[in-house]
Amino acid sequence: MIMVLFSMQTVYAEEDAKESKQDTYNRLKVFSEILSLIESNYVEPVGNDTMIDGAIKGMVKALDPHTSYLPPVSYKEMQVETTGKFGGLGIEISIRDGVLTVVSPIEETPAFKVGIKAGDKIIKIEEESTLDMTLQDAVSRLRGETGTPVNITIFRESFKAPKEFTIVRDIIKVRSVIKKRYKKDIGYVKIRSFSKNTSSDLDKALDDLGKEGITKLILDLRNNPGGLLNQAVEVTDRFLNRENLIVYTKGRSEEQNMR
Missing domain, CATH: 3.90.226.10 (2-enoyl-CoA Hydratase; Chain A, domain 1)
Structure with missing residues (x-):
């Protein structure tokens, strides 16, 4: 009797597994169809990478608040952050009241040497307005190969008008x-x-x-x-x-x- 029950449970388990695989296949088919419809009919062209990245982010968001997906660019940034060494200007920045702001310059770095100060508002990076620019986008624009210049436009309360600074990137070693x-x-x-x-x-x-x-x-x-x-x-x-x-x-x- 035990053997019979075990055999039946095995059959049920196999059937459940098949149904689960079929259900997953059907859902992926729907995903593929939606992807194709957006690609063909959306009012503006949308890259597949953008849509797939968005779908992956939605997938991990359904798990818990501490699970996230890092696309290659974000993963590279994280690796840079954890080594504490990168090519950049030497400033800590954040977005305060919707404005990209210098929290503090790091001593003896290019930004410190040209006179960037805590509280400075960065309103442009290479002639591009920082309004609505994400912090990650700003960081990626400010960092780069050592020896290359970057132009930033600064507003400071003591300035009569915004002032442009040209800063040459160097190796920045962040003291944690x-x-x-x-x-x-x-x-x-x-x-x-x-x-x-x-x-x-x-x-x-x-x-x-x-x-x-x-x-x-x-x-x-x-x-x-x-x-x-x-x-x-x-x-x-x-x-x-x-x-x-x-x-x-x-x-x-x-x-x-x-x-």
Whole structure:
């Protein structure tokens, strides 16, 4: 009797698998038909890459808020960010009140040397208005091969009119860890991102502060966008006891689980 039931369950499982595959095929067929209809009939030409990228983003969006799709350009940008080294101007930028704004220039970089200041509004990049330009688009336009120039138009409150700056790109090494003495025995450490060398840079910063007689520490993680998980874990490990669980990841199978 057990053997008969097992055989029937096997048949049902095979039928379910076939139905599932057929259902997936039918849905992909609908997707292909819609893609073809848009390509043939939409009021303006739309590239297949644009539509397929949009479909992929919609697919992962249906999973959870922390799952995302990185197209090749975005993935390359992420790799640059996590190495902490790239060809650029040496400014941190953000969009504030709808305007592309310099958060701060990095010392001894091309932007710093020509006089770019925190709070400057970048209104044009190579004669193209930054109005409605995404932050990612702006970053990709400002970065490039070392030795190549880029023209940016800056508005500053002290200027009578916007001023154009020509800045030659150079290798920018971003310090993910900044330290200083805050008070007599209090140190200050800011971690700007979790990049490739953050934990080792933190060790050096803590060692330097220790030699200065620092016994207390302010750890500043404000505006830290994240980065490499292993570096975040390494940094956290510097401040917690070994027996404390820092993080664990869970996958579909046991071998994908990490703690």
